């Protein structure tokens with residue numbers, strides 16, 4: 558039996574419904590355990606409910622990965638190897654590496670592996686371990702991924718979470734790096750260079766893959782603005798889809814340089830322009846009707862619930878300016894990747910912007926995260942990426 562974390566009376570219900578987080582306020586007595594230890598979560602009558610990783614210093618005191626109530630359960634290497642292979646087996650049949658060889662292999666709570674993010678880039682995997690409990694899985698992760706045919710493994714640790722969660726591992730290659738670096742990946746037959754070491758997140762925003770494809774379907778003969786372009790993901794698809802021009806705008810110079818290079822890699826540089834600028838300023842200075850397609854994919858403005866009001870003001874300002882400026886009959890792709898802003902709140906913000914812009918706005922497609930970023934049905938917070946394709950008349 559693992560050390561017991563006993564819940565306050567009445568606080569077992571979310572666990573019974575499959576919610577994977579135990580907040581500090583729900584704990585009656587904490588376990589005799591250290592950061593990252595596996596603990597047994599019990600109701601106030603000491604009935605076993607689930608197992609999770611213990612984080613004594615975090616608001617989320619325990620992150621659950623197993624909801625079976627068998628007291629004999631053991632979570633050794635065999636258990637984790639099976640879980641890792643299950644995550645791989647779910648995704649691999651979906652992707653033909655001839656066309657797409659970059660996708661998310663493990664998506665934390667979405668795979669009931671809290672704190673584990675793993676993205677495959679061709680034969681390399683970039684792993685982020687966000688809590689001490691998941692950090693302890695590194696040896697079994699490394700050996701299982703290697704057996705599954707991935708030759709190169711890079712561990713990318715975030716400095717902020719390192720501080721809060723007491724992480725011990727440094728970022729670095731755990732195998733020799735790939736012989737050709739940066740890594741060139743294929744996504745729906747588009748080519749991109751990915752730099753996990755110097756790039757943002759694990760190197761590429763794989764969660765926008767299917768939305769990028771959709772942009773390609775709608776971009777023919779359109780003058781496109783890709784705001785917050787990063788390395789030009791949406792831009793390459795828009796150019797390939799027949800856009801007459803594409804402007805990629807981002808405040809990061811390395812991202813902009815890479816965007817230019819990615820357009821060249823696909824032989825699509827002819828109608829591509831890159832601009833290093835703040836997107837709020839850029840949109841304000843843009844001329845009315847200069848673009849008939851716009852993509853707004855800003856970073857998460859609300860990293861926590863208390864930041865939501867300010868974040869909403871930022872989203873509204875951005876969308877209002879875009880709705881004011883876009884040419885009649887324009888197509889606006891607008892996203893938010895803030896977990897704290899739920900889909901309904903995002904839609905209300907768009908409604909407010911449409912009213913203030915005095916334009917007719919029609920919702921065409923709801924846009925979310927792709928299947929390799931699954932949401933556990935008991936964990937609505939996992940649905941972080943949301944967006945709409947709108948027609949603005």
Ligand code: SAH
Pocket residue numbers: 757761762765785786787788789790791806807808809812834835836837854855856
């Ligand atoms: N759409 C991209 C991912 C965008 S990530 C893709 O499909 O790959 C968000 C980007 O916004 C980052 O590249 C970051 O550098 C940029 N960014 C953040 N704040 C910005 C601002 N105020 N103006 C311009 N770019 C900004």
